[in-house]
Amino acid sequence: MTDLPLLYHTHHTIEAEDIPFWLAQAEKFPGPILELGCGTGRVLIPLAQTGARLVGVDKDAQMLAFLRANLSEAHTAQINLIRGDFRHFCLTSRFALILMPCNTFSTLAVADRQAVLNRVRLHSQPGACFVVSMPNPLFLAELPQTGDPEVELIFSHPLTENPVEVSSEWQHRKHGVAFQWHYDHIFPDGRIKRQSLTAYHLHQKIENVYVAFKKAGLEIIATHGDYDGEEFNPDESTHLIITAHARD
Ligand SMILES: C[S@@+](CC[C@H](N)C(=O)[O-])C[C@H]1O[C@@H](n2cnc3c(N)ncnc32)[C@H](O)[C@@H]1O
The missing domain is CATH 2.20.25 (N-terminal domain of TfIIb)
Known part of the structure; x- marks a missing residue:
């Protein structure tokens, strides 16, 4: 039997340089918050400290089972976990903040990226924010x-x-x-x-990533190159972290 969720979670909880960044986003947009590809809850569980109502979507039953087994009673009431595909999901709730951490976005084919961005727009409250991190495509x-x-x-x-x-x-x-x-x-x-x-x-050109956001009705308001708030520099940054607002 695989203990990959446990190993992934332990490894990435030790190397968790991004958590303060996600917590800062949650402070600005107190919820409800949706995480796409929530995995083992590495980000979702710390976000619960903010008191926000949280929804996590993931397609992997083993990752979700690990997460469920690690939720306290209080978190179980606060966090709604949904097993599903974030390219096609449809919820009745609309969110103030939608997140996709940990490089998941760049593992998606071009059409799937567009599908996710369209879902994000559909599930956004007016003025909602979407924040996604990925490796710098040029890097x-x-x-x-x-x-x-x-x-x-x-x-x-x-x-x-x-x-x-x-x-x-x-x-x-x-x-x-x-x-x-x-x-x-x-x-x-x-x-x-x-x-x-x-x-x-x-691989995808940075300009094409930006075009996909625009096509979905998501206006990019900031691009960062790391989790300390450094501005994105295509020639130097290891990451591309995009913050976008849902256009009215
Ligand atoms: C790199 S892990 C990130 C997990 C978590 N966000 C974190 O920061 O640790 C990517 C997660 O996205 C999920 N995922 C990938 N493609 C998906 C899809 N099409 N629909 C739903 N979840 C997906 C995987 O199952 C995995 O749990």
Whole structure:
């Protein structure tokens, strides 16, 4: 049985440089808040501290099961979790803030990106804000052809307390860059159980991303290059973080 949700959650909770940024968005737009691709609740659970009403949508039953198992009673009343596809979902609620953290957007094909943006517009309250983070498309395109795996983090497995080594590698493919994260669970007798996650980030010109927002009726009001508020610079930033308002 896979413990990938647990490994993903532990890894990305240690490397959680983005959480203060998402909390700051929630302070500005107190809710209701919708997170698209909420996964294990790495962002959704900290957002619950703000007291906002929250909805999380994700298609992955295992990620959602992990999240549900980790919700306190109070959070269970505050957070509504929906298993579904964020390209096609339809809810009766409208939101003041919609978020898509953690690079999910750039794993979507062009038509799927447009479908998501159209859903965002449809589920926005007047003046609502949509915030999405992704790798800087130019940074992705200019990565060397391959990146070989190197151990970048070691943490204790939360259940066994054995070490888990995290390494990642990437390869350029025809239409994007495939990243793989390996979790090597090392047992006392020397056995290693490897579990891997793959994310395929598709190439797209930055201008085309902006055009897709416009087409959906989302007006871009800020672009940042990191979670500290640095302005986006296509030649230097590792991230592209877009903040957009739903046009009336
Ligand atoms: C990189 S994880 C991000 C999880 C969480 N937002 C975070 O910051 O840790 C991407 C999540 O998006 C979900 N996802 C990807 N495509 C989806 C789709 N079409 N509909 C709903 N969820 C999707 C995956 O199941 C996964 O949980």
